[in-house]
Amino acid sequence: MxxxxxxxxxxxxxxxxxxxxxxxxxxxxxxxxxxxxxxxxxxxxxxxxxxxxxxxxxxxxxxxxxxxxxxxxxxxxxxxxxxxxxxxxxxxxxxxxxxxxMAMIFQDALSALNPVYTVGFQIAEQLRLRRGMSRKDATKKAVELLDQVKIPNAKQRVKEFPHQFSGGMRQRAMIAMSLALDPDLLxxxxxxxxxxxxxxxxxxxxxxxxxxxxxxxxxxxxxxxxxxxxxxxxxxxxxxxxxxxxxxxxxxxxxxxxxxxxxxxxxxxxxxxxxxxxxxxxxxxxxxxxxxxxxxxxxxxxxxxxxxxxxxxxxxxxxxxxxxxxxxxxxxxxxx
Missing domain, CATH: 3.40.50.300 (P-loop containing nucleotide triphosphate hydrolases)
Structure with a gap:
C-alpha cells in the first residue's frame, strides 16, 4: 500500500x-x-x-x-x-x-487564510519569496496547483477571496498552498x-x-x-x-x-x-x-x-x- x-x-x-x-x-x-x-x-x-x-x-x-x-x-x-x-x-x-x-494543513481554513488577499496571491507569495519566481510565473503556478486539487475554473478562482469559496473549496485551497513548495511530509x-x-x-x-x-x-x-x-x-x-x-x-x-x-x-x-x-x-x-x-x-x-x-x-x-x-x-x- x-x-x-x-x-x-x-x-x-x-x-x-x-x-x-x-x-x-x-x-x-x-x-x-x-x-x-x-x-x-x-x-x-x-x-x-x-x-x-x-x-x-x-x-x-x-x-x-x-x-x-x-x-x-x-x-x-x-x-x-x-x-x-x-x-x-x-x-x-x-x-x-x-x-x-514539511507542510501543515490547519483545521479551520477560513481562519488560516488571510481574508484581505486573494487565494491566488496567498499561494503565489511563497513561490515568489522561496523560489524567486516572478509574479506572473507564481500566479501561473498557483492556477496549476488549484487545478491539481480539483477546483473548477481555477484561472478565475485564483482571483477570488477566501469568503467567496465554500468550506470544501477553502480546504482544497489550503491543500494547494501546502503543496506549493513540494514538501516530503504533509x-x-x-x-x-x-x-x-x-x-x-x-x-x-x-x-x-x-x-x-x-x-x-x-x-x-x-x-x-x-x-x-x-x-x-x-x-x-x-x-x-x-x-x-x-x-x-x-x-x-x-x-x-x-x-x-x-x-x-x-x-x-x-x-x-x-x-x-x-x-x-x-x-x-x-x-x-x-x-x-x-x-x-x-x-x-x-x-x-x-x-x-x-x-x-x-x-x-x-x-x-x-x-x-x-x-x-x-x-x-x-x-x-
Missing part, C-alpha cells in the same frame, strides 16, 4: 521519540504530551486519533516548530526529520524546513472539520491521491475512525497525552487492543444499526492539570479493575509493530 522513496530507504522520514511537552499556566503545569513516539515513512499514511485534548495537534505543532512558547515547553524527547534532530536545530533552519520539506490537522459527509470523502480521496502521486509521507490527525478507514496504513490512538495503541490499520479495525479504541469504534454510525441509539464513551477526558493516577482512561473504562487506578500500564506487544497500553490487552485480543 505504501511506496518508499529510495533516498529514505532504511530510515524513517520522520521519527518522534519519547516526546514530552508541558503547558505552564497560572493554575499549574499541564503535562500535555507524556512520552509520545511514532514515525512515518515516505509514501505512507499515518492516522493519529483521539478526542479533543488528547495531544494530537500539540504533537503536530511541535513537529512543525510552531508551538507557542511560552506557555508550551518541550521537556524531553527528540524529533528527527531524515535523521536531523529538529529540536536541536536553529530557528532559521526550522523556517527553512517549513513549507520546503500534516493534515482535522482536514474535514465542519464539512458535510460527501465533501469529507472527497477531501480524503484527494489527500490520498496526492500522497500516492508525490510519494510524500502523510499524517492525518482526526477524532473520527470512520474518516481514515480507507486511507490509513497505520494508526496511533492518543489519550491524555499518551499513545494508548499503535497498529496497522487492518488489525486495529479487525480487533482493537485497547478499551479506548474499542469505544471509539463503537461510536461510529453504522447502517446495520439504523434506528438504534449511538454508543458513546461515558464521561469526559481528564483535566491535564490533574490526570488521575494509574491508567488515565480508567474512570471511563468499562473493563477497569482496582489495579487500573494505581498502576500505569506498560506497553504490551500484540504482534509485529502493534502495541497497547492496557493491563488487559492480551485478554482483549483473546476473547474480543
Amino acid at each position: 505504501s511506496t518508499v522513496d529510495e533516498k529514505t530507504a532504511g530510515e524513517h522520514l520522520l521519527e518522534v521519540e519519547d516526546l514530552h511537552v508541558e503547558f505552564r499556566t497560572r493554575d499549574g503545569v499541564a503535562k500535555v504530551l507524556n512520552g509520545v513516539s511514532y514515525h512515518v515513512d515516505a509514501g505512507e499514511t499515518l492516522a493519529v486519533l483521539g478526542e479533543s485534548g488528547s495531544g494530537k495537534s500539540v504533537t503536530a505543532q511541535t513537529i512543525m516548530g510552531i508551538l507557542d512558547i511560552p506557555p508550551g515547553a518541550v521537556t524531553g524527547g527528540s524529533i528527527r526529520y531524515r535523521g536531523e534532530d529538529l529540536l536541536a536545530a536553529s530557528d532559521n533552519r526550522r523556517r527553512e524546513l517549513r513549507g520546503e520539506s 500534516i493534515a490537522d482535522e482536514p474535514t472539520t465542519a464539512l458535510d459527509v460527501t465533501v469529507q470523502a472527497q477531501i480524503m480521496d484527494l489527500l490520498d491521491e496526492l500522497r500516492r502521486e508525490r510519494g510524500m509521507g502523510l499524517i492525518l490527525i482526526t477524532h473520527d475512525l470512520g474518516v481514515v478507514a480507507e486511507v490509513a496504513d497505520r494508526i496511533v490512538v492518543m489519550y491524555a497525552g499518551r499513545i494508548v495503541e499503535s497498529s496497522d490499520a487492518y488489525s486495529l479495525y479487525k480487533q482493537p487492543g485497547h478499551p479506548y479504541t474499542e469505544g471509539l469504534m463503537r461510536s461510529i454510525p453504522r447502517l446495520d444499526l439504523k434506528g438504534q441509539e449511538l454508543e458513546t464513551i461515558k464521561g469526559l477526558p481528564p483535566n491535564l492539570l490533574a490526570v488521575p493516577p494509574g491508567c488515565p482512561f480508567h474512570p471511563r473504562c468499562p473493563r477497569a479493575e482496582e489495579r487500573c487506578g494505581t498502576e500505569v500500564p506498560e506497553y504490551h506487544q500484540l504482534g509485529l509493530g502493534r502495541i497497547s497500553a492496557c493491563h488487559f490487552a492480551e485478554e482483549m485480543m483473546s476473547r474480543g
Whole structure:
C-alpha cells in the first residue's frame, strides 16, 4: 500500500521519540504530551486519533516548530526529520524546513487564510519569496496547483477571496498552498472539520491521491475512525497525552487492543444499526492539570479493575509493530 522513496530507504522520514511537552499556566503545569513516539515513512499514511485534548495537534505543532512558547515547553524527547534532530536545530533552519520539506494543513481554513488577499496571491507569495519566481510565473503556478486539487475554473478562482469559496473549496485551497513548495511530509490537522459527509470523502480521496502521486509521507490527525478507514496504513490512538495503541490499520479495525479504541469504534454510525441509539464513551477526558493516577482512561473504562487506578500500564506487544497500553490487552485480543 505504501511506496518508499529510495533516498529514505532504511530510515524513517520522520521519527518522534519519547516526546514530552508541558503547558505552564497560572493554575499549574499541564503535562500535555507524556512520552509520545511514532514515525512515518515516505509514501505512507499515518492516522493519529483521539478526542479533543488528547495531544494530537500539540504533537503536530511541535513537529512543525510552531508551538507557542511560552506557555508550551518541550521537556524531553527528540524529533528527527531524515535523521536531523529538529529540536536541536536553529530557528532559521526550522523556517527553512517549513513549507520546503514539511507542510501543515490547519483545521479551520477560513481562519488560516488571510481574508484581505486573494487565494491566488496567498499561494503565489511563497513561490515568489522561496523560489524567486516572478509574479506572473507564481500566479501561473498557483492556477496549476488549484487545478491539481480539483477546483473548477481555477484561472478565475485564483482571483477570488477566501469568503467567496465554500468550506470544501477553502480546504482544497489550503491543500494547494501546502503543496506549493513540494514538501516530503504533509500534516493534515482535522482536514474535514465542519464539512458535510460527501465533501469529507472527497477531501480524503484527494489527500490520498496526492500522497500516492508525490510519494510524500502523510499524517492525518482526526477524532473520527470512520474518516481514515480507507486511507490509513497505520494508526496511533492518543489519550491524555499518551499513545494508548499503535497498529496497522487492518488489525486495529479487525480487533482493537485497547478499551479506548474499542469505544471509539463503537461510536461510529453504522447502517446495520439504523434506528438504534449511538454508543458513546461515558464521561469526559481528564483535566491535564490533574490526570488521575494509574491508567488515565480508567474512570471511563468499562473493563477497569482496582489495579487500573494505581498502576500505569506498560506497553504490551500484540504482534509485529502493534502495541497497547492496557493491563488487559492480551485478554482483549483473546476473547474480543
